[in-house]
Amino acid sequence: MRHWVSFVLSGIAHIRGHGRSGKPDTDEAWESKRLAEDFDAVVDAFGLCRPFVVGWSLGASHLMDILSYHPIDYVAGIVNIAGATYIYEEMATQLGTPLVLHLIHQIMLAPTVEEFQEAAAEFIDGCCRTLPYELYIIFVYHIVGDP
Numbered sequence: 001m002r003h004w005v006s007f008v009l010s011g012i013a014h015i016r017g018h019g020r021s022g023k024p025d026t027d028e029a030w031e032s033k034r035l036a037e038d039f040d041a042v043v044d045a046f047g048l049c050r051p052f053v054v055g056w057s058l059g060a061s062h063l064m065d066i067l068s069y070h071p072i073d074y075v076a077g078i079v080n081i082a083g084a085t086y087i088y089e090e091m092a093t094q095l096g097t098p099l100v101l102h103l104i105h106q107i108m109l110a111p112t113v114e115e116f117q118e119a120a121a122e123f124i125d126g127c128c129r130t131l132p133y134e135l136y137i138i139f140v141y142h143i144v145g146d147p
Helices: 032-046 058-068 089-095 098-109 113-127 133-144
Strands: 052-056 077-081
Touching (some): 052 058, 098 113
């Protein structure tokens, strides 16, 4: 009998603007359809058929991009881990400190990749100042790492 792990292909695909993925600077490059096409490229490159898709944090919001442009049976299932696709202002003020809320605003409106990266690094620092340095670097890399 084959072990279930033999049926699993596990991997991480950095979404646009994160990790080793490109960091486009046009509005058109960030349209929902473009993000769904990025997912298609990963599916095609690995020859996947009906994959389970896991989205964590911001990545969970991209599950909707995928599902919006494909039939429901395109994926076998989705897993949304700590993803909030929408937070209204009152909820945000209850969930975040003034520093974190300010930095989120800077991240969302950053006009350049460099300003986005700086704000994101400050955001991580503001959220978790007591992390071991090695773990902090991992978080920074996965959010703002250069391609």
